[in-house]
Amino acid sequence: xxxxxxxxxxxxxxxxxxxxxxxxxxxxxxxxxxxxxxxxxxxxxxxxxxxxxxxxxxxxxxxxxxxxxxxxxxxxxxxxxxxxxxxxxxxxxxxxxxxxxxxxxxxxxxxxxxxxxxxxxxxxxxxxxxxxxxxxxxxxxxxxxxxxxxxxxxxxxxxxxxxxxxxxxxxxxxxxxxxxxxxxxxxxxxxxxxxxxxxxxxxxxxxxxxxxxxxxxxxxxxxxxxxxxxxxxxxxxxxxxxxxxxxxxxxxxxxxxxxxxxxxxxxxxxxxxxxxxxxxxxxxxxxxxxxxxxxxxxxxxxxxxxxxxxxxxxxxxxxxxxxxxxxxxxxxxxxxxxxxxxxxxxxxxxx
Numbered sequence: 001x002x003x004x005x006x007x008x009x010x011x012x013x014x015x016x017x018x019x020x021x022x023x024x025x026x027x028x029x030x031x032x033x034x035x036x037x038x039x040x041x042x043x044x045x046x047x048x049x050x051x052x053x054x055x056x057x058x059x060x061x062x063x064x065x066x067x068x069x070x071x072x073x074x075x076x077x078x079x080x081x082x083x084x085x086x087x088x089x090x091x092x093x094x095x096x097x098x099x100x101x102x103x104x105x106x107x108x109x110x111x112x113x114x115x116x117x118x119x120x121x122x123x124x125x126x127x128x129x130x131x132x133x134x135x136x137x138x139x140x141x142x143x144x145x146x147x148x149x150x151x152x153x154x155x156x157x158x159x160x161x162x163x164x165x166x167x168x169x170x171x172x173x174x175x176x177x178x179x180x181x182x183x184x185x186x187x188x189x190x191x192x193x194x195x196x197x198x199x200x201x202x203x204x205x206x207x208x209x210x211x212x213x214x215x216x217x218x219x220x221x222x223x224x225x226x227x228x229x230x231x232x233x234x235x236x237x238x239x240x241x242x243x244x245x246x247x248x249x250x251x252x253x254x255x256x257x258x259x260x261x262x263x264x265x266x267x268x269x270x271x272x273x274x275x276x277x278x279x280x281x282x283x284x285x286x287x288x289x290x291x292x293x294x295x296x297x298x299x300x301x302x303x304x305x306x307x308x309x310x311x312x313x314x315x316x317x318x319x320x321x322x323x324x325x326x327x328x329x330x331x332x333x334x335x336x337x338x339x340x341x342x343x344x345x346x347x348x349x350x351x
Contacts, residue, residue, distance in 0.1 A: 008170070008171065008172040008178060009169070009170075009172065010171060010172050010174070011171035011172065011173050011174070011179070011181050012171070012181075012183065013169075013181045013182060013183040013184075014173075014181060015084075015087045015088050015094060015181070015182065016088055017088040017089060018088070018281075018284055020281050021281060021285070022280070022281035022282075022284040022285050022288075025284075025285050025288055025289075026085055026284065026288050027085075029289065029292045030081060030082055030085045030288050030291065030292065031082060031085050031086060031089075033292070034077050034078075034081060034082050034291070034292055034295060035078050037074075037077070037292075037295055037296065037299055038074040038075070038077035038078045038082070038295050038299075039074075039078070040299060041070065041071075041073075041074035041298050041299030042071055042074045042075065044299060044302035045067040045068075045070045045071045045074065045298070045299075045301075045302065046067075046071065047302065047316060047319065048063065048064075048066075048067035048070075048301065048302055048305065049064055049067045049068060049071075050319065051312065051315045051316065051319065052064040052067065057137075057141075058125060058129075058137065058140040058141045059122070059125065059126070061141075061144045061145065061148065062118060062121055062122035062125055062144065062148070063122065065118050065148050066115060066118040066119060066122065066301065067301070069111050069114040069115040069118055070111075070115050070298040070299070070301060072107070072110075072111030072114070073108070073111045073112050073115055073294065073295060073297075073298035074295060074298050075108075075111075076104070076107065076108030076111060076112070077291075077294075077295035077298075079104055079108075080101065080104055080105055080108040081108075081291045081295070083097050083100075083101070084097070084101060087182075091179075094179075095179060095180060098168045098180045098181060098182045099168050099180070101166060101182060102163065102165070102166040102167060102168065102182070103163070105162070105165070105166065106159050106160070106162040106163050106165070109159050109162060110155060110156060110159045112206075112294055112298075113155045113158065113159065113205065113206060114151070114152065114155045115297075115298060116206060116210050116258065116262075117151050117154075117155060117210070118148070118151065119214070119258065120210055120213050120214060120217075121147055121148065121151060123213070123217040123218065123221075124213075124217055125140060125144070126217070126221055127217045127220055127221050127224075128140065130221050130224050130225060131224060158205070161197070164185055164187050165184060165185060165187070165188040166182055166184060166185065166188065167182075167183060167184075167185050168180045168181070168182060168183075169181055169183050199274075202266075206262060206265075206266065207263075207266040210258060211258065214258065253304045253308070257297055257300055257301075257304070258297065260293065260297075261293040261294060261300075262290075262293070262294070262297070264286055264289050264290035264293060265290035265291075265293075265294065267286065267290075268286050268287055268290055271283075
């Protein structure tokens with residue numbers, strides 16, 4: 001009678017706690033601060049969504065979509081970035097997320113890229129509005145859902161390949177017990193894949209192209225606004241800033257936020273692409289800083305709107321007052337409905 005002995009592979013991808021200053025940075029930035037900022041970002045972006053959904057103009061469609069995407073980025077900060085660090089400190093969390101992370105990491109990357117390109121679309125919409133004036137509003141309103149759908153499909157198609165990056169593998173721990181570990185697939189360690197997809201394509205699609213487009217559109221908007229004649233009608237003169245007057249400022253802030261919050265992640269990928277060797281601790285700190293800034297970027301748009309648009313501030317404070325108003329002082333439902341129906345502020349048109 002033949003005996004078949006199954007030899008269990010030894011663990012090669014164990015997720016151990018990081019030591020030294022990199023471990024301290026990981027605990028402070030990723031384990032402690034990141035979940036708090038991510039939670040705040042989710043709440044603030046829901047405020048953005050509620051405010052912009054009440055508006056019927058074209059800008060509101062882009063800003064609502066951007067806020068929805070940023071909610072996904074902030075959720076990824078908790079369930080992808082933070083949970084991955086917690087795996088090194090908890091065996092239970094490690095064994096749960098070793099199966100979840102291969103599925104939710106690509107979703108986090110999808111939302112990150114989607115936020116970037118919705119920002120580009122919003123900038124292009126503002127540029128087109130300034131160029132054409134209010135006469136192009138019907139065309140902008142018609143095309144907005146179409147281009148948003150096209151971007152969602154394109155970003156999803158680009159990121160779908162990353163579902164094949166990681167896999168859960170059963171292995172034998174050095175202490176002689178079995179567990180599942182998270183390992184890269186053969187595709188993920190392929191030199192061609194790392195150089196072309198994770199290197200050149202990432203640098204082009206997530207840094208260079210959006211930065212060039214946002215910079216060009218922002219400068220063009222400012223130049224066109226300055227060239228408008230003083231005797232031109234105010235609506236025709238100011239295009240997409242006819243209700244707020246600060247759109248070029250908002251776009252410039254978006255460009256600066258994008259640069260600051262994505263530069264570190266870009267550098268890490270470029271180093272990997274060019275095979276520039278960094279010490280383990282330096283690379284770990286850079287990755288943590290890059291991930292932390294990505295979530296900051298998804299949270300910061302609310303403060304850009306608050307600082308640049310008076311209409312947004314008024315709508316936000318009004319919503320806060322409604323949330324905290326005692327029930328006994330609220331108006332009857334029908335009367336309250338009339339107030340909200342006939343006193344809407346065109347918030348999104350100012351952004």
